[in-house]
Amino acid sequence: MPLSRFIDTMNEKIAGAVSWALLAAVVICSANALIRYIFNASSNAWLEIQWYLFGAVFMLASAHTLKRDEHVRIDVVAGRFSKRTQVWIDLLGFLLFLLPISLVILYYGLPFALLSVQSAEMSSNAGGLIVWPAKVLVPLGFLLLVLQGVSEVIKRIAFLAGKLDASAFAKHVTTPEEEIEAIKAANKLD
Known part of the structure; x- marks a missing residue:
């Protein structure tokens, strides 16, 4: 359980940090659209940085989505x-599908990213950015997903052994009262 x-x-923590990338992508997208329509000017670099930021959010927050039990499934x-059968389904899904596929993508994604880093790969678009940071997101994101998969397997086994309550990994639905409390707490920080 300590590893989990x-x-x-x-x-x-990673998901909390990367959530700021989404805000940055929205600000850049809005500014780019305004500049394009007002001044009739644009740059491929602005478009690419939006893609990179979106890629960072998607790849680095996928593990957090799995942790929160927000991933796609057939509920x-x-x-x-029963809850026990659902946990068995989750466990088999993690062991037979999530972890093997994620490990294969990690195995092939790492050399793909390292080659891009070693060659200092640049975008083929005029005014484009360096490409390797976006390619590094692939193995990094799948590494985080593999680790979270291991954590979820540990929690499911602990539940089946009677050492953990299902609330430790069940989807938490926020009530309006909890949202109000969170907003009040955030306002106190300001």
């Missing part, structure tokens, strides 16, 4: 089973 808690905490079918 460490992985969960790490992915929470209509799984919801008809």
Whole structure:
């Protein structure tokens, strides 16, 4: 369980940090659109940085999505089973699909990214940016996903062994009261 808690905490912090990339992408997208329409000017670099930021959000927050049990699944079918059966389905899904596929992508993605870093790959677009940071996101994102998958396997096994309550990995639906409390807490920080 300590390993699982460490992985969960790490992915929470990474997701919190990368959430700012989404704000940056929105600001850049808006500014780029305004500049394009007002001054009839644009740059491929501004378009590419938006893609990079979106890629960072997607790749680096996927593990956090898995941790929060927000990933795509067929709840209509799984919801008809007992919690124990649902946990078995999750466990088999992690072991047979998530981890093997993520490890294969990590295996092939790492040399792909390293080659880009070694060659200092640049965009083929005029005025484009360096490409390697975006390519590094692929193995990094899948590494985080593999680690979170290991954490989820640990939690499911602990549940099946009777050592952990399902609330440790079940989807948490925020109530309006909790949202109000979170807003009040954030306002106190300002």
